[in-house]
């Protein structure tokens with residue numbers, strides 16, 4: 001997979017809508033490999049204490065479960081886009097997350113919400129943009145009500161819940177993303193989103209990777225096991241919380257943030273202020 005940098009159109013579209021679809025982010029053979037890994041782990045993951053108690057299999061963190069998941073953390077077709085959209089190098093992985101949604105005519109696995117913790121520190125009622133998620137879709141979702149990700153485009157720019165007609169299932173202007181297996185969707189935390197009901201006959205499978213500032217705590221781990229850090233690149237170690245100096249998250253020295261050199265080489269000195 002070659003490294004992809006975002007185009008100006010992608011940056012504009014992400015800032016306006018709060019999300020971006022990246023087609024063919026993972027090649028077909030890699031999707032097949034990941035599905036095989038998941039099938040092999042599924043039984044164990046079902047018994048994990050880290051499972052969210054919903055009808056689907058919803059579990060995190062994931063990077064600790066298999067090297068194939070760890071590899072996606074710095075995936076060349078999505079990681080540079082996530083870094084550029086966040087516009088900073090003092091970043092960490094906030095979460096890694098598998099969601100499998102089997103068919104269920106009765107209910108949806110995940111209802112409408114925005115991300116970033118609750119209660120949150122608002123600026124004029126709006127969540128400051130400090131994190132985003134990359135979702136890798138491993139099954140085709142080419143029609144409605146197959147359990148895909150739903151979003152309300154632009155809702156990250158509006159305070160409070162999106163407008164909602166009283167008896168409607170979804171907020172006004174909600175869209176269900178139709179994507180092919182291997183596509184990725186990057187969305188920022190303030191965008192309202194949900195999993196659509198899955199009325200199809202197939203289980204929907206997606207892997208999410210959250211990235212955000214190291215000034216905030218990660219969502220689903222406190223410290224990463226050394227055995228996982230040992231497998232990582234220097235940038236991967238930064239993403240998983242490694243630091244060298246005492247105040248390495250707050251006022252990082254160069255050695256705390258290998259992502260800084262990487263960032264400056266590609267995007268210049270400026271960071272999102």
Ligand SMILES: O=C(O)CCC(=O)C(=O)O
Pocket residue numbers: 097099109110115133148149193194195196206208
């Ligand atoms: O894709 C889904 O099922 C919902 C994902 C979601 O809500 C999240 O990752 O915050």
